Every structure is written in structure tokens, then in C-alpha cells.
Amino acid sequence: MSVLVYTESEGGKFKKAAFEVASYAKEVANMLGTTVTAVSVNVDGSSELGAYGVDKVLEIKNDKLATFNAKAYADALKQAAEKEGAKVVVLSSSADSKFLASLLAVNLNAGYASNVVALPENASPFTVKRTAFTNKAFNITEITTDVKIIGLSSNAFGLKEASGAATAEGFDPSLADEDFAVNVTSVDKATDKVSIADAEVVVSGGRGLKGPENWGMIEELADVLGAATACSKPVSDMGWRPHGEHVGQTGKPVATNLYIAVGISGAIQHLAGINSSKIKVVINNDPEAPFFKAADYGIVGDAFEVVPQLIEKLKEFKANNA
């Protein structure tokens, strides 16, 4: 047995989420007295995973997997889990991992707990803490199956460096034609921007910005912070910003280290979606805005005056701390 972890990559490089799930898997393996096996797809040189506690890497090299395909990836992971006799499989909360997780659960007849925010509380019975009610509560879930799948919430565990070395071996799962019955024809992705899922900082704008033409300062603020941009529901409903930027209950969940809300009043559905973020900052001219009750830091003021100053101060800070 071992703990199996799927370490995601993009363009042949591991994503930060890969190191986080590896760090988590290592701690789970310590709890269970076993080792960590990672699965990588089309990455050259997986040894850097050793620095996050991975003992062995099953390296899959297959051109058919160049584009993510949930069913094929789930099939490959199933074969890896069986080969390793894995009792616990750890995945991230990326869109791709969430896509394949439930297929993998059926493949392995495994109980699956998503949005897990901490190490297992117990190995037997196997219980984990996860968010529920869109971050308004936590739920302790027992996974009762022999094989267990954990979907780790982004930024919930962080990175833990270890002093090991990972051995790599080639792995060539047998994939059937039916694994590719959903055929990706095009991918439309801004490569120069940080995505909300990968971001450590998110800068988000609301109706208080008065119109899409005023987003320049939001983008500039995000740029200074290396942050992703997001928006509230009314803003995406009015078409000021694309749907993919809508965060909240029916939009994207945000679990970043720093969330800065500009001109967002803080409807309960919005707050639910961003509640897992560690530090929340609000800039709003209405001191009664509900967001002030949810935030750690706040400025009551006109966004059009405060944000440009904040950009200047951050630039100074960066220049002094470079």
C-alpha cells in the first residue's frame, strides 16, 4: 500500500497545487506508516517532487494525454492506484481534478470527500474535515471504503518541504478508445494572466466601480500583486466582466491567502464563496456594507481615490523590498 497523489502539470511543469497535494500526501503517509507515490503526466524530470515528500513517481508519457481528458486520466490513475495498492488517493481542487475525481471514485469503488481542509482527524475510522454549505460550515466526514479519495481544498494545507529524493519510473497505462469519447477541440485560456484557482492573491471588483471602463485600476492593482482578477455576481450578470471571473456561491469559490474586494457590498452569497480566503480586505464607501463584518482590514472611502494610492504604496513597498 501507499498514498497515491496526482501531481498536476501544465506545459510540462508542475503546478503549485501539485506540491501542495504532495505535501499533504506525505503527512497522510506518515500517519499510515507508508510512502507516497505520485503520478505525473508528460513532465520531464519529476525529481523536484522529492522536496515535498514524494518517494516514487510514476511518469506517464503519452501524446494522447497532451490535452486533459477526464475519463482517460481517471483510467490511468485507477491503474496506478491498483499497481501501487494505494489505499488513499489525494487530488487537488482544480477544475480538472474535480472533473476526474468522481469518475475515479466509481473506477475504484472508493468513497470520495471533496473540499478537505485539514489532515485526516483519524485513520480508523478514517475521518476528514471538509467545507460544506458553501463555506458557512465544516463537515466531518467518515470515508468507509477500503480505498479513499481526498480532494484537498486549494491553499488549505500549504507547502511542506521534505528532505527526500524521489525515484522515477515509467508507467504506461493501457487506455481504451472509449476513454477519448469526449474530444477537446479548442482551449481558450489567457496564458498571461493568473487564474483564480492558481492565485495566492485575488483582487475583485463590484458594482461600486460603476462600469466596465473603470476596471483598469483593478487590473493594475492585480498586476502589482501578481494577483488574479475577479468580480461580484451583479458585475458578471451585467456583462461588465466574463462569467469566469464571478466568485461566490454560484460562481467560483475563492480560497486565497489574500482577497481584496473593491466596491463590493458583501451579499451573503458572495461572502460564502470567498470565506475560505485567509485575509480579506474591503474598500467601500459605505461603512454599513456587510463586507466590513467579514473582512480583516477595511477602508471606508472612495475606491477611485483609494485604489490608485494603494497601487502607488504597493509599488513603493515592492521597490523597497525587492
Next chain:
Amino acid sequence: MKILVCISHVPDTTSKINFTEGDTKFDTNGVQFVINPNDEFGLTRAMWFKEKQGASVDVVNVGGPETEPTLRKALAIGADNAIRVNTEATDGFYVAKQLAKVVQDGGYDLVIAGRESIDYNGGMVPGMLAGLTGANFVNTCIGLEIEGDAVTAVREIDGGKETSTTKLPLVVGGQKGLVEESDLRIPNMRGIMMARKKPLTVVEAVEATQETKAVKFEKPAPKGDVTLVSPDNVGQLVELLHNEAKAI
């Protein structure tokens, strides 16, 4: 085309969340229940297929009799038939097994389920249902076109979107984007009257194991007060974020 839309019966998005029985059960006292928002986007897209392409649309829920008003609302929006699988929806895998039976018995071509419910946020039912029935699967679906059995689907990915082609039978995990918020329908009086006469069939659950158990609930620790910074001293915010919050 036969469409099945899976409907979760969830607390309204503004509900206060509390627990009872030693924090083991959700406290439904005074809570208004609604169609899960992610399911409602799917149901509305299904209505489009019904009106433009002559599809039939059934809705299904796994739950006790208390969920029937939510199914009636789906009928009032325009679904043709409702099915309730009479059992407690204890865990995603268990629910997916119940739904798989309904899908197989009904011979559905397209199943739309919300990408996740807003109560347990498991996000696993659509994929498990696809896995169990052998249907193709597209999650976080924000665009869906079907001609004959040829499907073009758009999926939201981290930082963008992805278009794929596939064939029916298909399960999609739906969300906002399948239709716009402004496309959602509020049932009118005629719809509500008609919904009373539409069939709502109760079927018994199939035997299935439960792979996970919700043992206990906790509420987040109460948050401290906000630290306010003067708009005339924005630099202080940068300092606090660096020195105190260690966030930059």
C-alpha cells in the same frame, strides 16, 4: 431526445446555517428550500431543448416527501414529469446509484445535474452518475448544443474555457453559463396550476451502500472585528498586510 434534470432540494442561498442533535443534523427549522441554483441553470437549458427541439424533460430528486414542493416548482417551470426516489440522500455515491437506476429505467439521452449542490458541495453526483451508467461526461458545463446525437459542450476550466465534442448519452455537471441568470424563469400562475396535475411518481430506493458518512458539523470560529484604515493613510494598509497579516 429524453432529458432528465436532477434536482437537489437545498436551503435558500440566504439561509442561516445551524445544526441540531449534537451538531449531527442540519437544522431545517425556519429554512426556506429551493431548487439548487446549479440545477436550475440546467433545468432552464433543458426547457430550451424542449421548446426548440421537442425534447421531453423529466426531473428527479432523491429525498423524502418534504422535497416534493421543490419538484413541483420544477414542474411549474415547465418539466413534464417528476420522479422522487423515496430515501434520504445520505451521500453522493449513494445518490448517484439511485439516479443511475432512474436513468437506466427511463432510457434518458441527456442527464443534467448541477456541478454541485450548495449544501454539501460534494460535486460528485454528475461524474459518478456518468461513471455508473457509462455515459459521456462534461463537468462545469457552461455551453451545450446538441444536433441528433452530436454534442458540442463548453467547459469552464481554471482561467478559461474549453470546447469539446462528444455523443449522447451524456451527463453534464451544469452551472451558470448554461443559461444566463436573466434567463431563469419564475413560475407563473398557469404553470403552477398545471404543475399540480402533472405526474409525480414516487419510486422506492434500490439497495446500495453508502461510502461516506457525515459524522458531525461545525461552524467556523467567530471572526474578530475589522481593522479600519483611514483613506488618508493607505500606506498603513500595506504595512499591516506585510507585518501583521504576512499576506504580502
